[in-house]
Amino acid sequence: MTAPLTPPPHHQPPHQPWGAAYTGGQVPPTAYEEDGPGMKTELRQAAVITLAITVGGLLLGLLWLWLSPRVPLIASADAVYLKDTEGEQAIAIDGTFTLLGLGFGAVTALVVFLVRRRGGIPLVAALALGGLLGSVVAWRFGVWLGPTQDVVAHAKEVGKGITFDAPLELKAKGALLAWPVAALLVHLGLTGLFGPRDPDPYPYPSPYVPQGPHPFTYGPQDGRPPAPPVGPYGKQPPPRDARPPRDQP
Numbered sequence: 028m029t030a031p032l033t034p035p036p037h038h039q040p041p042h043q044p045w046g047a048a049y050t051g052g053q054v055p056p057t058a059y060e061e062d063g064p065g066m067k068t069e070l071r072q073a074a075v076i077t078l079a080i081t082v083g084g085l086l087l088g089l090l091w092l093w094l095s096p097r098v099p100l101i102a103s104a105d106a107v108y109l110k111d112t113e114g115e116q117a118i119a120i121d122g123t124f125t126l127l128g129l130g131f132g133a134v135t136a137l138v139v140f141l142v143r144r145r146g147g148i149p150l151v152a153a154l155a156l157g158g159l160l161g162s163v164v165a166w167r168f169g170v171w172l173g174p175t176q177d178v179v180a181h182a183k184e185v186g187k188g189i190t191f192d193a194p195l196e197l198k199a200k201g202a203l204l205a206w207p208v209a210a211l212l213v214h215l216g217l218t219g220l221f222g223p224r225d226p227d228p229y230p231y232p233s234p235y236v237p238q239g240p241h242p243f244t245y246g247p248q249d250g251r252p253p254a255p256p257v258g259p260y261g262k263q264p265p266p267r268d269a270r271p272p273r274d275q276p
Contacts, residue, residue: 066149073149080135080157080210084164087131087206091169091195094127095120098193102182110190121199124166128202132158132209139210140217154214158207166203170195 096119099110139154140146173195175181185191197203 069147069149072143073153076139076150076153077157077160080154081160081164083131083135084161085168087127087161087165088168088172090127091124091165092172095123095169095195099190100178100182100193101190102185102187104187107178107182117196117198120195121197121202124169124197125199125202125205127165128158128162128205129209131161132206132211133213135206136210136213136217140214140221144218144221144223146214146218146222151211151214154210155207158210159203162203162206166197170197 096116098114098116098120100107101110102108135158136154139150143150170176174192176194178194181191
C-alpha cells in the first residue's frame with residue numbers, strides 16, 4: 028500500500044502571460060497599432076507627392092517671373108550697359124525666389140501633413156526630393172518665360188539708347204534649397220506638435236512581484252493583483268512596548 032502523492036509544500040502556480048491576472052486569465056491587448064498602410068503603398072504615395080510638388084514648381088516659376096524686379100539695360104553703339112549701376116534688382120530677384128520657396132515649402136508641408144499625419148521616411152524623402160525638383164523646375168521655367176537670353180540680339184532689335192529688360196537669372200543657386208528645407212522643418216514641427224502619439228505598449232502594471240513564503244513564487248495566487256505591503260506588525264497595532272513613549276504633562 029502506497030501513500031498518495033502530495034504536491035510539494037511550496038507549489039509554484041503555472042506561468043501566466045504578462046498582465047493576465049488583471050484580465051481574468053486573458054492577455055490584455057497590446058497597445059501597438061498597425062504601423063501604416065504598408066511599404067508599397069507608402070512608396071506609391073511618396074511618388075505621387077513628389078510628382079505633385081514638382082509640378083507645383085511651374086506655379087512658383089510664374090510667381091517668380093511676375094514678382095521679381097527687372098534689371099534695366101541700355102544699348103550703345105558698341106556695347107550694352109546697366110542703366111542703373113547702383114541698383115539692387117539682381118539681389119532682389121534672388122531674394123524673391125528664396126521667399127517664394129520658403130512659402131511653397133511651408134504650404135506643401137502643411138498639405139502633406141493634413142493628408143497623411145502618420146508621416147514616414149518615404150513621405151519625408153518625397154517632400155525633400157519634390158521640393159528640390161520643384162525649385163529647379165521653377166528656376167528654368169521662369170528663365171524660359173522671361174526676357175530672351177540673347178542680350179546682343181535683343182539690343183540690336185530695340186535699337187540704340189533704348190532701355191530693355193535683362194534676362195531673368197538666379198545668381199545665388201543656394202536659393203534652390205529654400206523649398207525643401209522649409210518643407211522638412213515645417214513638417215517636422217507639425218509632426219512634433221500635432222502628430223499622432225504612440226500609446227504605451229504596457230498599460231498594465233506588472234503583476235509579477237515576489238510574494239508568498241517561497242522566494243521564487245511570483246504573481247498573484249488567485250488572479251487578483253497583489254495586496255499592498257503592510258507594516259512589520261501586519262494589520263494589528265504594534266505592541267505597547269514598541270510604541271514610542273509619550274511626553275507626560
